Amino acid sequence: MITVENLQKEYKLVKRDPGLKGAVKSLFHRQYETKKAVKGVDFTIGQGETVGYIGANGAGKSTTIKMLTGILTPSAGKVTVNGLVPYENRQENALSIGAVFGQRTQLFWDIPVRESFNLLKHIYEIPDQEFAETVSMFTEVLNLEPLLGVPVRQLSLGQKMRCELAAAFLHRPKVVYLDEPTIGLDIAVKVRIRKFIKEMNKIWGTTVLLTTHDMQDIEEICDRIIIIDEGRILYDGGLEEIKVQFGQKRVIHFDLPELDSPFILPAPLLGMAEVLPASEGETKVSLSFDHERVKSSFVISEMMNRYDIQDLTIADPKIESIVEELYNRREQGGTYEQVLANS
Amino acid sequence: MRRYAKLYWEFAKNQMKVMMEYRIDFIIGVLSVMLEQFASIFFIKVVFNHIEQINGWSFYEILFIYGIAATGRSIHHIFFDNLWTLGWQYIRPGQLDRLLIRPINPLFHIVADRLHQDGFGQLIIGLIILGTAIPQLDLAWGAVEIALLVVMIISSGMIFVAVNLFFATFSFWMIDSLPVVWAVFNLSDFARYPLTIYHKGIRTFLTWIIPYGFTAFYPAAYFIDKSGFRELALWTPAVALVCCVIAYSFWNRGLRSFASTGS
Numbered sequence A: 001m002i003t004v005e006n007l008q009k010e011y012k013l014v015k016r017d018p019g020l021k022g023a024v025k026s027l028f029h030r031q032y033e034t035k036k037a038v039k040g041v042d043f044t045i046g047q048g049e050t051v052g053y054i055g056a057n058g059a060g061k062s063t064t065i066k067m068l069t070g071i072l073t074p075s076a077g078k079v080t081v082n083g084l085v086p087y088e089n090r091q092e093n094a095l096s097i098g099a100v101f102g103q104r105t106q107l108f109w110d111i112p113v114r115e116s117f118n119l120l121k122h123i124y125e126i127p128d129q130e131f132a133e134t135v136s137m138f139t140e141v142l143n144l145e146p147l148l149g150v151p152v153r154q155l156s157l158g159q160k161m162r163c164e165l166a167a168a169f170l171h172r173p174k175v176v177y178l179d180e181p182t183i184g185l186d187i188a189v190k191v192r193i194r195k196f197i198k199e200m201n202k203i204w205g206t207t208v209l210l211t212t213h214d215m216q217d218i219e220e221i222c223d224r225i226i227i228i229d230e231g232r233i234l235y236d237g238g239l240e241e242i243k244v245q246f247g248q249k250r251v252i253h254f255d256l257p258e259l260d261s262p263f264i265l266p267a268p269l270l271g272m273a274e275v276l277p278a279s280e281g282e283t284k285v286s287l288s289f290d291h292e293r294v295k296s297s298f299v300i301s302e303m304m305n306r307y308d309i310q311d312l313t314i315a316d317p318k319i320e321s322i323v324e325e326l327y328n329r330r331e332q333g334g335t336y337e338q339v340l341a342n343s
Numbered sequence B: 001m002r003r004y005a006k007l008y009w010e011f012a013k014n015q016m017k018v019m020m021e022y023r024i025d026f027i028i029g030v031l032s033v034m035l036e037q038f039a040s041i042f043f044i045k046v047v048f049n050h051i052e053q054i055n056g057w058s059f060y061e062i063l064f065i066y067g068i069a070a071t072g073r074s075i076h077h078i079f080f081d082n083l084w085t086l087g088w089q090y091i092r093p094g095q096l097d098r099l100l101i102r103p104i105n106p107l108f109h110i111v112a113d114r115l116h117q118d119g120f121g122q123l124i125i126g127l128i129i130l131g132t133a134i135p136q137l138d139l140a141w142g143a144v145e146i147a148l149l150v151v152m153i154i155s156s157g158m159i160f161v162a163v164n165l166f167f168a169t170f171s172f173w174m175i176d177s178l179p180v181v182w183a184v185f186n187l188s189d190f191a192r193y194p195l196t197i198y199h200k201g202i203r204t205f206l207t208w209i210i211p212y213g214f215t216a217f218y219p220a221a222y223f224i225d226k227s228g229f230r231e232l233a234l235w236t237p238a239v240a241l242v243c244c245v246i247a248y249s250f251w252n253r254g255l256r257s258f259a260s261t262g263s
């Protein structure tokens, strides 16, 4: 139902020398710089799928979502959603989609939540009966009752986000795009929101495309993940598959306060474990290894023989550490093909 | 069309509720606009205490022009005031994105987002001025004249709207075109006096470039025989229509540009 072919977007930025002089110069002689945010992305998403779209900051997630919703026109490539091209039939497409954009509100600022919903009812021409049912269901699942009479501007972030979610699903859209719906929320609200999204997907078969930096969201909501990095797809597949494919990789973080010379891998581990780039100072070292070939205990004991270890943590084979490892490898300078090949 | 009328009503109901919630603001807003208008009229009155006519126009004739301008402007002020805020309230903070994923016309959405209380003061003043001036003019008023006056006033309002929309649209390419919109809007003050008192260049400018002349002077001139502008005055609705078409096309261009640059 969503097909994306060779989707690309480049932003044109005005290049400007610093200072007032630069500003004046750019008035007369504009120089443009292009920034490729999305560099040829392909995927298809079927009705009812729940897809996590993840990647580092600036990877191009929001840009992709803006093209899928029709807000932005691609520089090249094609998108169809339910047979419509969103950026060509924006208003028609809008009828069957819902969206939440991180910190930006979709609701009407000055008026109470109840009235906001009511306006949306008219905007989307939702039949009375259906609207009443939906609102009462959402009120229960998201615990909106105490919020309905309050103007949106007086709500806390978590309260607002619950209302946002309700607004996005109010007209029972076929697809919902959620761009960082859990950003800045406490754990209780996150749990409620995840539950709500799962439930909507189950009862209405709503297709969900979700971006987030919280891997717990992905674990709980999504069946499939697409990892994007610097505008290209790094991985596209089931959540379970990625765990099987990458999950035998274990990462152990060692804290070596006495380390004064550059870290050298103990000889017995050569060729079996790999040193990941240090994140905090030089005294931390992370080793990645295939736990089907090497036992964790072996790695730890070899390290203990050679170094004075203050502390260590074994990363779970969770999506979090898999993604972290993919990012780390990427930072080491591999191209994305190499990253995949190495894994 | 009917759908949009109904939708507008739904938006307006909420606006009115908010207005009533802030009753004090409502009253102060209305009163301050009225006061401002009274001050300008008082100024004209003072001038006319010393002279009989300006360029052949009597006090009540000038008041009549003034009344049309005020009423026309109030249409713009009440219903289309949000156009002022296009840059800083919608485009810069990314609020326009929100409107673009709704199944309705985004311009309609922006306009319907606000019903401006202060405009009611303008409307009241405009009607009072018209009510004062008209009986003093040596005119025969029938149904046709009244209908025509209403058409002229609506056209006047739409010219204000079109000019503001046109210049507000520059916000798609600038940080915020508000200063430009403001500067242009202030030109309309000239058009509240008989254009014949100005240099020919200014007159041409206010007739054919930024047609504020059609917001008050020409429509009034239609009802005043000696003016010599009766025929030109009849073009007022056509001018309003052309202005709206141009401004709306320009707005659509702005939207397209937004869709390709994202800012």
Ligand SMILES: Nc1ncnc2c1ncn2[C@@H]1O[C@H](COP(=O)(O)OP(=O)(O)OP(=O)(O)O)[C@@H](O)[C@H]1O
Residues within 6 Å of the ligand: A011, A012, A013, A035, A036, A037, A055, A056, A057, A058, A059, A060, A061, A062, A063, A064, B261, B262, B263
């Ligand atoms: N309107 C814009 N004009 C110019 N460049 C932009 C614009 N929006 C985004 N970019 C650039 O495009 C790239 C991708 O941005 P995008 O917002 O899609 O990233 P993202 O994956 O959503 O990141 P995050 O996780 O931080 O939200 C970034 O390098 C960003 O600087």
Ligand SMILES: [Mg+2]
Residues within 6 Å of the ligand: A061, A062, A063, A179
């Ligand atoms: Mg983003």
